[in-house]
Every structure is written in C-alpha cells, then in structure tokens.
Amino acid sequence: MSVKARWLGHAAVLLEGDGRKVLIDPFLSGNPKAAARPEEIEADMVLLTHDHEDHVGDLEYFLKAGAVFVGIHELAVDYAEKGYAAEGMNIGGTIEVRGIKIHMTHALHTSRVGHVVGFVIEFSDRQIYHAGDTGLTMDMKILAEFFSIDLAFLPIGDRYTMGVPSAAVAAAWCGAQKVVPIHYNTWPLIEADTEEFRKRLGEKAVILEPGGTIEV
Numbered sequence: 170m171s172v173k174a175r176w177l178g179h180a181a182v183l184l185e186g187d188g189r190k191v192l193i194d195p196f197l198s199g200n201p202k203a204a205a206r207p208e209e210i211e212a213d214m215v216l217l218t219h220d221h222e223d224h225v226g227d228l229e230y231f232l233k234a235g236a237v238f239v240g241i242h243e244l245a246v247d248y249a250e251k252g253y254a255a256e257g258m259n260i261g262g263t264i265e266v267r268g269i270k271i272h273m274t275h276a277l278h279t280s281r282v283g284h285v286v287g288f289v290i291e292f293s294d295r296q297i298y299h300a301g302d303t304g305l306t307m308d309m310k311i312l313a314e315f316f317s318i319d320l321a322f323l324p325i326g327d328r329y330t331m332g333v334p335s336a337a338v339a340a341a342w343c344g345a346q347k348v349v350p351i352h353y354n355t356w357p358l359i360e361a362d363t364e365e366f367r368k369r370l371g372e373k374a375v376i377l378e379p380g381g382t383i384e385v
C-alpha cells in the first residue's frame with residue numbers, strides 16, 4: 170500500500186498510509202509559508218523532532234484534538250503531565266503507535282529539552298525518513314544498514330541545518346530513493362537553491378511547493 174506525503178511548509182509533513190495520518194513538526198499558524206491551517210489537518214499522531222518553536226508550532230492543537238504525541242522521553246513526560254496522550258522513546262528505539270512503527274534516529278542540532286531527533290516511519294511496505302533539524306552526521310549511514318528508505322525529507326536551508334552540499338551527501342548515505350528538501354525559504358535567513366539540489370541529486374530530487382504531495 171502506498172504512502173501519500175504532503176509537505177506543509179518548513180519542516181511540517183503529513184504522511185497518510187495504512188489508514189493512518191502521521192503529522193511531523195506541525196508549525197503552521199506562525200509559518201509564513203504554511204500550506205494549511207491546523208483546522209484543515211487531521212492527525213492520529215504528531216511526531217516532534219525537537220522543541221524549537223518552528224517545529225512545535227500547533228502541536229497542542231492536535232493533541233487536544235486527540236492525536237498521540239511521539240517524541241524524545243523528556244518532552245513526552247512534559248506533554249503527559251499536561252494531560253495529553255504521549256509516547257516517549259529515545260534514539261535507536263522503535264515503537265508502535267496506532268499500528269505504525271516509528272524508529273527514532275539521531276540528529277545533530279540543539280534543543281531546550283531532550284535531544285534532537287529524526288524519525289523513520291515504517292508503514293507496512295514503505296519507509297519514510299524525516300531527518301529533523303540536523304547537520305550532516307555519519308549516523309545517516311546506519312539507516313541504510315537497517316532500512317530501505319523510499320522517501321526522505323532532508324533540511325537544506327543551511328545556517329541552522331545542512332545546506333545543499335551536505336544534504337546531497339546525506340541523501341546518498343541514507344540510501345533514499347526519493348528526497349524532498351525542507352526547512353528552506355521560510356525566511357530570508359534560510360534561502361536555498363533548489364536547482365543546485367536538483368543538479369546534485371538528479372532523479373532522486375523531488376522539489377515540492379508547500380502543500381505539494383508525493384505518493385511513494
């Protein structure tokens with residue numbers, strides 16, 4: 170069964186597969202490039218890569234609406250204390266939430282609480298990687314050992330994350346079949362050249378506009 174992935178702008182991604190909706194880093198209300206308002210999106214679970222505001226965004230809106238929080242242990246404790254359904258985990262672990270397997274990966278970046286992470290979301294026959302905010306890290310090679318990634322979302326905006334040259338190497342290391350660049354052009358500070366990305370990745374590159382979808 171295929172998976173439909175919709176880039177909502179910045180690092181926000183909605184995955185639909187196996188009858189479930191998995192939302193990652195739901196920064197919509199304050200996002201100048203958001204493709205949707207929170208009220209237009211439904212989610213069974215929300216995966217949070219870290220607690221920077223350009224990732225947390227409308228998280229509590231979705232938790233109030235019944236989505237399960239999935240994230241690093243320390244943040245899961247915080248959201249559970251607020252009364253929300255929360256599944257905590259840590260890097261290297263895999264859990265199953267509402268029938269979807271979620272593997273937590275290392276990301277090289279900072280946060281206020283807990284560690285910054287990425288996720289491999291394992292649908293029944295598709296594996297999707299969301300790298301979170303990260304610099305290039307050798308850990309991405311590990312992913313190719315254990316997963317067969319059909320689609321990856323990699324940051325390319327530079328300054329706070331990888332830029333295009335690093336993301337091109339990350340794409341090769343993680344072994345993804347297709348790569349959608351994210352975390353760029355939201356603000357002038359993180360402008361990126363998608364043509365350069367396309368040149369380096371060739372047919373693997375999938376350049377979307379915010380709101381754009383790809384089915385894998």
Ligand code: NI
Nearest residue numbers: 219221278302
């Ligand atoms: Ni960040």
Ligand code: MN
Nearest residue numbers: 221223302329
């Ligand atoms: Mn960020």
